[in-house]
Amino acid sequence: MSLAFAAEKQLAVSAVRRACNLTSSVFNRLVKSETVVKNDKSPVTVADFSAQAVISSMLGKAFPGDPIVGEEDSADLRLESGKELLDRIVALSNEALTADLGLGENADWGIGPGNNRTAEEIMDAIDRGNYAGGKTGRMWTIDPIDGTKGFLRGEQYAVCLSLIVDASVQLGVIGCPNLPIDAASPNSPKGCIFVAVRGQGAQQMALSGADPRPISIPAFSMDQLNFLESVESAHASHSFHDLVARNLALKAPPTRMDSQAKYCALARGDGGVYIRMLTSSSYKEKIWDHAPGSVLVEEAGGVISDFNGKPLDFGAGRSLGDNFGILATGKDVYPKVLEAVQRALSERKANI
Ligand SMILES: Nc1ncnc2c1ncn2[C@@H]1O[C@H](COP(=O)(O)O)[C@@H](O)[C@H]1OP(=O)(O)O
Numbered sequence: 001m002s003l004a005f006a007a008e009k010q011l012a013v014s015a016v017r018r019a020c021n022l023t024s025s026v027f028n029r030l031v032k033s034e035t036v037v038k039n040d041k042s043p044v045t046v047a048d049f050s051a052q053a054v055i056s057s058m059l060g061k062a063f064p065g066d067p068i069v070g071e072e073d074s075a076d077l078r079l080e081s082g083k084e085l086l087d088r089i090v091a092l093s094n095e096a097l098t099a100d101l102g103l104g105e106n107a108d109w110g111i112g113p114g115n116n117r118t119a120e121e122i123m124d125a126i127d128r129g130n131y132a133g134g135k136t137g138r139m140w141t142i143d144p145i146d147g148t149k150g151f152l153r154g155e156q157y158a159v160c161l162s163l164i165v166d167a168s169v170q171l172g173v174i175g176c177p178n179l180p181i182d183a184a185s186p187n188s189p190k191g192c193i194f195v196a197v198r199g200q201g202a203q204q205m206a207l208s209g210a211d212p213r214p215i216s217i218p219a220f221s222m223d224q225l226n227f228l229e230s231v232e233s234a235h236a237s238h239s240f241h242d243l244v245a246r247n248l249a250l251k252a253p254p255t256r257m258d259s260q261a262k263y264c265a266l267a268r269g270d271g272g273v274y275i276r277m278l279t280s281s282s283y284k285e286k287i288w289d290h291a292p293g294s295v296l297v298e299e300a301g302g303v304i305s306d307f308n309g310k311p312l313d314f315g316a317g318r319s320l321g322d323n324f325g326i327l328a329t330g331k332d333v334y335p336k337v338l339e340a341v342q343r344a345l346s347e348r349k350a351n352i
């Protein structure tokens, strides 16, 4: 008997790998190039749309009945002013979809030589990501580039895909093209894919699929414990995180990293606690930003919740439900860290 979600896992890894190859190649060809002026967002826009098109095209072939909650939509590409952008996206998507990787992927997924899509098919694939989400049934989430700021800086970013069934994340795949395979040697080759299927554990492999190994969150002593937090202070409140760190008397400084690569770092023990306090009450967290990371952390033996200890609600639409803050860490230290978060919240309230 084959394991649950075996076909979904195989497709998801293959789709994330092709999307990672695409985003790396856009970075090497466009972001690094001196012809792109500083702060020009067009390379990330091209890479975002194309990566979503690739993943969604493959999902559409393999699981045509499944709805997709994807970050991007093609409205801008359908305008006359989007024509040039669209041409680049179609070329890049087709390059990624038709590449012969020699990895024995399933021919029914519409990949490999000769599988070019038309511009209309590429835009339709992007727009299959317009599902509103909800409590019941199967749905996929796609964040084609999570951590766009990190991507442009040449630092961490992630290609993120998850399968949610009845509001419970069953499969998460995260590709991190710039993450060293071995965190202890930062000069080791870069590029990893992280995979978790509920009930089947968590795994890391090289982008090529080589060197697969199970990963888990090690036991940390309070002396070793450190926080993994956003680089961007506009995305998460470093000062609130510092308050929690003081309550825990942490000795190690936080590691700042963009994107869901933080969840991957936590799952293999590069850092001890994922913490995320939003800076604005008007920003709603999106399900594609946390669904793959949440199942990865749980399958690596950790706990993930909001700052009230409530599970993340992936069944309330495209945004997370009624959750406040995000905390993920190993089972053994979780109660202590949650208590420190709650103490910091009351201290902050008392000081307002
Ligand atoms: N104002 C905001 N507050 C919090 N997160 C945001 C905000 N704007 C964008 N994001 C999203 O936060 C995530 C990055 O978090 P981090 O700072 O931890 O890397 C990304 O998904 C990013 O979107 P995007 O996917 O477009 O990059």
Ligand SMILES: [Mg+2]
Residues within 6 Å of the ligand: 143, 145, 146, 147, 288, 289
């Ligand atoms: Mg994101």
Ligand SMILES: [Mg+2]
Residues within 6 Å of the ligand: 071, 143, 144, 145, 146, 147, 148
């Ligand atoms: Mg994104």
Ligand SMILES: [Mg+2]
Residues within 6 Å of the ligand: 071, 148
């Ligand atoms: Mg974005």
